[in-house]
Amino acid sequence: MGSVVYGHGKIHRGLLLSYSRLGLQNSRIVSCLSETTGGGLKLRWQVLEQVDKELRKGDERAALSLVRDLQGKRDGLRCFGAARQIPQRLYTLDELKLNGIDTASLLSPLDATLGSIERNLQIAALLGGAAAWNVFELSPQQLLFFSLGLLFFWTLDAVSFNGGVSGLLLDTIGHTFSQKYHNRVIQHEAGHFLTAYLLGILPKGYTITSLDALKMEGSLNVQAGTAFVDFEFTEEVNRGKLSALMLNRFSCIALAGVATEYLLFGCAEGGLSDISKLDILLKSLGFTQKKADSQVRWAVLNTVLILRRHEDARSKLADVMSEGKSVGFCIKTIEETIKDDDI
Incomplete structure (x- = not known):
């Protein structure tokens, strides 16, 4: 499928070299994180800066390895892959309505x-x-x-x-002329970014405008949006065996933009291509309409609850994304905003 982009879409040796550039070996990083809070937080920022460097070079495996090494550690990256999720089962439309979700408004974006x-x-x-x-x-x-x-x-x-x-x-x-549109796009992309990070998928970059996407990719056929380190997803697809875990993650990420708009504005305007990508993926996996509906309903409810729980983090993330901050800085913002009790 290539690189997955949601918005409006690349180990061991690389990891060792990355830590060598920081002047720290893996064991040293772990020991530093167990020392003073200030030292741990400083080290976290150093690692995130290194993540930015690896992403700029296109070494996605090294960047992901750096993040995973600090995953779940105190003063490390507590929130990466730490989202609380609901059990996966068939949820009825009435259950979604009881949670304040009108699927017709959420899943039928119209860019008015x-x-x-x-x-x-x-x-x-x-x-x-x-x-x-x-x-x-x-x-x-x-x-x-x-x-x-x-x-x-x-x-x-x-x-x-x-x-x-x-x-x-x-x-x-x-x-340029519609602050409403500009704000919607930023909030939409912040929803994709935050949901992906909390589910354990590393964002590798984002663009807010089509002009930014053109400057970055040099192509008119590339949409503005958030791209992710998705080589594991691609490898599973190429093997013809997409795990339930990976499918669940990318189902939620695909719907995170429209879910964010729905929560903030009562309906979604952008994100039709995101829904189409998910629909195409489910059909390619041979899902019946009933099974696809079940997957989408679970993903909608799961994503909405995650976004509601971390509304403050999404809001602050949108602010820094509007300023064009790096992926590492965006992750730093998430980690500093979400409290231990919320994960």
Whole structure:
């Protein structure tokens, strides 16, 4: 499947080299964490800085190994993979409603903000064309050629770039002129990031705007969103044996963005592609409709409860993500916000 990106998607030797760069061996890290709180917290930040370096180099295995070595340790990374989860069984729609979840609103995102912007641009284009016709006294033939030119470029974008140019334009206008849209996207991505981290999946990067994604990836076909260290997921898929644990994790991560929007705004606007990816994955695994519904309902309820429990962490995470902070700094924010009693 390639690198999984949710938003609107790469050991031992690498681990040893990473610790050598820090000037600390594995045993030394463990002993440091059992000393003073200040020293442990300082070491945690040093390790997270090293995680950022490994991710920038593209060495995802080394980055994940660094994180896992501090997983669950006092003053280490207590929250990584520490989410409290509900038992997996078939949950009815009534049970979800009792928990304040309307699946119709949560699982049917409609991007009203960008839709409105697109309609306004179309109206502006028509009015501009009419004004140009009058001002420049264009002939019907010239107007036809102009219209055909616009249609050609629109078709070229749709076929060659999968709508990337128009999507980039709409997203840029949305972030520039609509604070509501800008905030929704940030909160959406913070939901993906936090849920993944608490479930034991390491985020490896994120982008908030399509322009950021274009600068980072150099492609119009890459959406803004949160990407994860998913080589274990990919390896299981390639072997044709996706474990229930891995499926559960990525089901919840896929739905975390729309769940966040639902909790904050009462409905979701972004995240249709996230739901589509999950649907495609379940179908590829041969799930019947009943089994797929069961998986989605459990994931929805599990994800919503995780996000409700850690609302403060999600809020602070969104703040630092809006500033473009590194993955390591985002993890530091999560660890400093969530209390021991909450995990």
